[in-house]
Amino acid sequence: MACFLSPLLYLYGYNTEKRLICPVRFSQVLEFEILRKSEKQTTGGVFVQLLKYILIAGFLVGLFIGIQFLMVVWNQEDQLFFETTISEQHQDEAAENAAIEEIRLTTADQEELHGWLRHPVDAADEPMPLLLYFGGNAEEKTQAALSHDWIEGYRIAFINYRGYGLSSGSPGENELFADSELIFDRLVERDDVSEDQVVSFGRSMGSAPATHLATARDLAGTILAAPYDSRVRVQEHRHPWLPIGPFIRHPFEVSTMAEEIGSPLLILTGTDDQVIPPEHSAVTADSWQGEVTANQYEGFGHNDMQMHPDYQGDIQAFLDELQ
Template sequence: MLKSLALTAAAGYLGVAGLLWFAQESLLFHPQPLYGKPRPPPGWILEEVRFTTQDGTKLAGVLLKPATSGPHPLLISYGGNAEELTASAPAADQFGARAMLLVNYRGYGESEGKPGEAALLGDAIELYDWAAKRTDIDASRIAVHGRSLGTGVAVHVAAKRSVKCVVLTSAYDSIREVAKAHYPWFPIGLLIKHPFDSAALAPKLMMPALFVYGSADTIIGPAHSEKLASLWGGPAEKVLLKGRGHNDLELDPAYMPAITRFLDRHL
C-alpha cells in the first residue's frame, strides 16, 4: 500500500509539473480583444499605428500627441498580461503633455500573432526604433513605462536603447522568481520557458527608475519590486502604496501624481 501511495503521489507530482510546462503560456499571457474604437483625450491627436515586424507580423495600436508643436517627448507603455492597451488612450493626458505610444502585444487587440518572451521583446525594440526616427518625436526624451508583465519588456528596452527614464508598476525581478514563490515544490528553473529576467539586466542600467507597487499584492509580491530596485544601477525611487494589491494601484490617489512628478523631473 505504501508503494502504491508513493507511486500515486509521484504520478500526481509529475502530472502537475507537466501541466505547468504545457500550460504556462495560458497562465502568463491572457490576450484581450479590442474593447472599442480608441479615443484620444479632449484636444489631443490620435494616430492609428499599423506596424509590420521583421517577421511579417502586423501589430496595431495608437500614438497619442498633445495638440502643441513638436517634437514631443514620448512615453512608451507596455501592459499587463490581460491588458488591451488602447483602452487607456482617453487617459493619456494624465501622464502630462507628452506623446504616448500604445501598441498591443501579439494576439492582443488587433495585433496578430502569438505572444511569447522573444516576440514581445523583439517587437518592443522595433517599435522603439520606429518611434525614435519620427520627426514629431524627440528621440533624446523617450521614457518607458511597464506594468506587471510589461515591466520585463520595459527593462529590456532600457537595456538595449537610449531611454531617458523608466517607470515600473508592480515590477518583478524575474518571472522565474515569481513562479517559484507560487509553486515552491516544483523545479521552476527547469520548467519556465519565458523567464523575463529583469534582475540580470538591472545592475547595468544607469537611467533613473521609479518603482510603484502595492503592499498587499499577492500576484507579484512587493519583495520582487524591492529586489529589482536594490539591483538597479542608477537612481531608484520607490513608492509603496499601502493596502493596494495588484489590480487596484491606479485607484490610489498617490499613484498618478507620483508617476507624473517623476516624468516631469526626468523627461
C-alpha cells in the same frame, strides 16, 4: 517408559502420576498455539496493510505533483499570455478621439503591430518627449490609450503585443523584446518626437520589455509598476514543491537586466500584491544601477494599485523631473 512418554502423554492430556486423561490441559495448550500463530499473522497483516496505504498515498501525491508540473510547464503560454481582443466600443472611441492617432508597424518577420499614439491636448507638431507603455499580460491597450489622459507633456504610445487586439502573430519573450526595439526605432523617426527624451513604462509582465528596452536603447528613464525580479523566481515562489525553474520558457530576468542600466527608475509596488509579491520587485530596485525612486502603496494589490491617490501624481512628478 512412563517417564519417557510423559511429555508426550502430558501434551495429549494423560496425567502420568494419577493416570487420568486431562482434556482441559490439552485444550489450553492447543489454544495457546493457535493464539500465538494468530498474533504473528495479525502483526504481519497490519504491516502489509500499512505498507499498502503508504504506497497508495505516495502514488497519489506523486500523481498530484506530476499533474501540477505538467499544468505549469506544458501550458506556459496559455497561462502567461491572455491574448485579449479589442472592444468595438473602445476601438470606435479611440478612432473618434482627436488626441489619439492609430499606429501600425510591420516587424522584420512580417507581422503587424497595431496600437495608438496619444498626443497631449492642443499639442503642436514640434518634438516632444515620448512615453512607451508596456501593459500586463491580459491587457489590450486601447482602453489604456483612452484612460491615460492625465499624463501631461508627453506623447504616449500604446502598441499591442503580438496576438493582442489587432496585432498579428504570437507573443513570446524574444518577440516582446524585439518589438520593443522596433517600436522605439520607428517612433523616434517621427518629427514630433524627441529622440533623447524617451521613457519606458512597464506594468507587471510589461516590466520585462520596458527593462529590456532600457538595456538596448538610450532612454531618459523607466517606470516599473509591480515588476518581476524574474518570472522564474515568481513561479518558484508560487510552486515551491515543483522543480520548474529550468523549464520556464519565458524567464523575463528583469533584475539581471537591471544590473546594466544607469538611467533613473521609478518603481511602484503594493504591499498586498499576491501576483508579484513586493519582495520580488524590491530585488529589481536593488539591482538597478541608476537613481531609484521607490514608492510602495499600503493596502493596495496588483490590480488596484492605479487606484491609489498618489499613483498618478508620483508618475507625473517623475516624468516632469526627467524633462
